[in-house]
Amino acid sequence: MTNARPLRADAQRNRARVLAAAEWVFAERGTATSTEEVARAAGVGVGTVFRHFPSKEALLQALVVQRLARVAADAREHATSPNAGAAFFDFFAATVRGSATKLELVDALAELGIHPDDAVAPIAEEVTEALAALLQQAQRAGSVRRDVDVRDVIALLAGASQARRYAPDDRPLDVILDGLRAPSAH
Amino acid sequence: MTNARPLRADAQRNRARVLAAAEWVFAERGTATSTEEVARAAGVGVGTVFRHFPSKEALLQALVVQRLARVAADAREHATSPNAGAAFFDFFAATVRGSATKLELVDALAELGIHPDDAVAPIAEEVTEALAALLQQAQRAGSVRRDVDVRDVIALLAGASQARRYAPDDRPLDVILDGLRAPSAH
Amino acid sequence: MTNARPLRADAQRNRARVLAAAEWVFAERGTATSTEEVARAAGVGVGTVFRHFPSKEALLQALVVQRLARVAADAREHATSPNAGAAFFDFFAATVRGSATKLELVDALAELGIHPDDAVAPIAEEVTEALAALLQQAQRAGSVRRDVDVRDVIALLAGASQARRYAPDDRPLDVILDGLRAPSAH
Amino acid sequence: MTNARPLRADAQRNRARVLAAAEWVFAERGTATSTEEVARAAGVGVGTVFRHFPSKEALLQALVVQRLARVAADAREHATSPNAGAAFFDFFAATVRGSATKLELVDALAELGIHPDDAVAPIAEEVTEALAALLQQAQRAGSVRRDVDVRDVIALLAGASQARRYAPDDRPLDVILDGLRAPSAH
DNA sequence: AATGAATGAGCTTTCATTCAT
DNA sequence: GATGAATGAAAGCTCATTCAT
Numbered sequence: 001m002t003n004a005r006p007l008r009a010d011a012q013r014n015r016a017r018v019l020a021a022a023e024w025v026f027a028e029r030g031t032a033t034s035t036e037e038v039a040r041a042a043g044v045g046v047g048t049v050f051r052h053f054p055s056k057e058a059l060l061q062a063l064v065v066q067r068l069a070r071v072a073a074d075a076r077e078h079a080t081s082p083n084a085g086a087a088f089f090d091f092f093a094a095t096v097r098g099s100a101t102k103l104e105l106v107d108a109l110a111e112l113g114i115h116p117d118d119a120v121a122p123i124a125e126e127v128t129e130a131l132a133a134l135l136q137q138a139q140r141a142g143s144v145r146r147d148v149d150v151r152d153v154i155a156l157l158a159g160a161s162q163a164r165r166y167a168p169d170d171r172p173l174d175v176i177l178d179g180l181r182a183p184s185a186h
Numbered sequence: 187m188t189n190a191r192p193l194r195a196d197a198q199r200n201r202a203r204v205l206a207a208a209e210w211v212f213a214e215r216g217t218a219t220s221t222e223e224v225a226r227a228a229g230v231g232v233g234t235v236f237r238h239f240p241s242k243e244a245l246l247q248a249l250v251v252q253r254l255a256r257v258a259a260d261a262r263e264h265a266t267s268p269n270a271g272a273a274f275f276d277f278f279a280a281t282v283r284g285s286a287t288k289l290e291l292v293d294a295l296a297e298l299g300i301h302p303d304d305a306v307a308p309i310a311e312e313v314t315e316a317l318a319a320l321l322q323q324a325q326r327a328g329s330v331r332r333d334v335d336v337r338d339v340i341a342l343l344a345g346a347s348q349a350r351r352y353a354p355d356d357r358p359l360d361v362i363l364d365g366l367r368a369p370s371a372h
Numbered sequence: 373m374t375n376a377r378p379l380r381a382d383a384q385r386n387r388a389r390v391l392a393a394a395e396w397v398f399a400e401r402g403t404a405t406s407t408e409e410v411a412r413a414a415g416v417g418v419g420t421v422f423r424h425f426p427s428k429e430a431l432l433q434a435l436v437v438q439r440l441a442r443v444a445a446d447a448r449e450h451a452t453s454p455n456a457g458a459a460f461f462d463f464f465a466a467t468v469r470g471s472a473t474k475l476e477l478v479d480a481l482a483e484l485g486i487h488p489d490d491a492v493a494p495i496a497e498e499v500t501e502a503l504a505a506l507l508q509q510a511q512r513a514g515s516v517r518r519d520v521d522v523r524d525v526i527a528l529l530a531g532a533s534q535a536r537r538y539a540p541d542d543r544p545l546d547v548i549l550d551g552l553r554a555p556s557a558h
Numbered sequence: 559m560t561n562a563r564p565l566r567a568d569a570q571r572n573r574a575r576v577l578a579a580a581e582w583v584f585a586e587r588g589t590a591t592s593t594e595e596v597a598r599a600a601g602v603g604v605g606t607v608f609r610h611f612p613s614k615e616a617l618l619q620a621l622v623v624q625r626l627a628r629v630a631a632d633a634r635e636h637a638t639s640p641n642a643g644a645a646f647f648d649f650f651a652a653t654v655r656g657s658a659t660k661l662e663l664v665d666a667l668a669e670l671g672i673h674p675d676d677a678v679a680p681i682a683e684e685v686t687e688a689l690a691a692l693l694q695q696a697q698r699a700g701s702v703r704r705d706v707d708v709r710d711v712i713a714l715l716a717g718a719s720q721a722r723r724y725a726p727d728d729r730p731l732d733v734i735l736d737g738l739r740a741p742s743a744h
Numbered sequence: 745a746a747t748g749a750a751t752g753a754g755c756t757t758t759c760a761t762t763c764a765t
Numbered sequence: 766g767a768t769g770a771a772t773g774a775a776a777g778c779t780c781a782t783t784c785a786t
Binding site: 406408418419422426 | 784
Binding site: 010014047051052 | 748749750
């Protein structure tokens with residue numbers, strides 16, 4: 001159903017291996033790590049990496065898209081919960097805790113504002129919409145303060161993830177969650 | 187007190203120009219920008235940059251030290267205020283708002299946790315101490331919740347600065363400040 | 373007479389398609405164009421190209437051989453004409469005009485002098501012989517000056533083809549033809 | 559007086575060495591030879607080559623410009639001769655004989671028609687003008703046929719140079735020169 | 745036989761760093 | 766001290782060729 005014919009089974013597998021290796025390597029040693037290194041980690045030749053991702057930039061973007069897709073899916077799933085407030089805070093905490101690697105949510109989210117025109121654009125919109133819905137529900141339920149909008153939430157997700165790099169425990173996250181609660185919710 | 191003889195006046199001036207140019211250039215175009223570019227922006231030859239900073243890493247660290255020195259000084263100054271609570275929050279907000287350039291406080295703070303052993307160590311300790319004092323006063327005054335420590339505050343400074351990249355207004359910052367307030371302070 | 377068994381009909385067709393595609397692609401975009409590109413133009417996989425031509429070099433040579441074979445055939449045909457002088461000049465002009473693609477006669481002829489030992493050798497000899505016959509007839513008929521030999525004619529064919537790249541009209545060709553006429557022929 | 563400050567003496571020398579080495583290497587082994595090889599031949603590092611010529615393309619163009627500059631100068635010099643006819647033919651023969659390397663005049667002239675918009679444009683015009691003057695004089699003197707124009711002459715220079723690759727003696731050149739003579743000149 | 749994914753040597757280019765001027 | 770040309774390791778990327786499907 002996609003417009004490109006599906007990849008052969010082995011190609012599919014290699015693409016996935018490259019993506020996984022890239023996530024690991026870039027997280028562990030920074031995105032400045034060479035593509036050669038990524039290839040080595042994936043157990044393939046450099047050529048294979050470039051066959052699947054025509055440039056390093058494209059590989060990085062694929063990683064971002066993958067990360068954001070998970071966030072969007074997660075937001076949508078939480079939006080189905082009957083308890084809108086808990087759903088929002090659960091989602092927020094889980095997302096921040098999930099960005100445990102160095103190629104953080106931070107870097108993924110960075111793309112949301114920075115390249116609004118390229119391959120990341122569709123997924124960016126997806127994330128924004130899913131998040132907006134989740135937020136609105138929680139605000140209507142009186143759990144989240146009304147003076148924040150989606151952009152603020154995204155910024156705070158990035159901020160909380162960043163904070164986690166310095167203090168990997170939950171304290172900073174808790175502070176931010178508390179800051180988000182509606183005053184009456186105390 | 188320095189172990190090197192004082193620099194000649196012109197050398198002193200060149201060092202400062204390089205530092206300023208580096209801050210500007212790295213902020214504007216990323217730390218991957220070449221040293222050549224920094225030299226050009228400073229109006230000196232590359233050789234001069236390397237004479238003052240033996241490696242690019244060293245230049246980056248000097249920038250971090252400079253940034254953190256300002257933060258430490260600022261913390262110490264606020265610590266003299268009679269109103270400990272307001273002083274803490276003022277300091278926090280001012281620090282985050284001041285990290286408006288792209289070579290953010292984030293990157294500076296990154297060094298606090300990441301390279302605790304090198305040239306950055308002394309200033310890191312300085313910042314930590316000044317911050318600890320300011321925090322303790324504010325907690326004793328009942329303005330800041332008691333379950334956060336210096337490390338959390340540093341993490342949240344980094345987080346709030348990061349958030350500012352996505353939503354350059356004050357909303358995310360306000361959320362975090364609210365999260366930091368002692369419950370009874372409402 | 374060939375030492376390999378005849379190709380299956382579809383294989384035969386594929387070989388021809390590759391050859392045609394290669395001529396077109398190399399002419400249009402230079403011989404540095406990738407084999408992948410040639411395969412795409414031929415509507416086959418790269419593997420197929422390499423099955424028929426064991427290396428890119430071999431593919432290029434096959435093209436040259438094909439080109440030279442046409443020249444030799446043409447020369448032989450003109451040699452049957454009753455008017456030896458006209459036959460020679462007609463042949464010369466037609467050959468030069470026919471090298472209208474970018475993978476010119478020039479490049480084909482280049483092989484005559486450059487790789488005298490490989491796959492091109494037989495056809496090179498064929499061309500030389502056919503040309504020698506045509507030339508001799510024209511010289512005997514008093515139409516072509518006697519102080520040029522086959523090698524000179526080949527060089528001039530290459531030269532005239534080259535000239536056509538810069539001035540695609542007939543003027544340079546006419547000049548060369550005039551230069552070849554026997555003095556008494558005026 | 560040039561808009562760039564003159565190079566330091568050693569830089570000047572290295573630039574010249576690179577240019578000379580490039581001419582030699584490309585002539586001997588084709589323009590596909592790696593820049594690394596050129597650097598080795600010049601006795602410098604690759605970096606030096608790229609400092610002087612920002613891309614391989616630029617290096618090739620510099621070679622072309624150098625070659626064409628010589629041709630233009632030569633044309634202008636011959637144009638001062640009292641015997642216009644002899645001057646033209648002398649120039650033509652000398653130019654063709656001078657393109658003895660494989661990175662021929664052919665390749666240099668190729669640029670005349672192919673990249674009319676880049677760094678080669680000014681020198682291309684220079685060559686054309688100098689040649690036009692020389693040609694016109696020779697035509698007025700009744701030595702060169704009147705139905706050829708500058709473009710034809712350039713094409714024939716390229717053609718004659720190409721011919722020389724196959725028959726390195728003077729015969730093909732003589733044929734072309736004869737073809738250029740005015741009919742009455744016999 | 746045909747396919748196209750995988751390979752990896754090799755190419756162009758960049759840039760931190762050194763050193764002659 | 767300052768300069769900027771030179772260096773060469775290393776990076777991103779291409780492509781002829783191989784081989785599992």
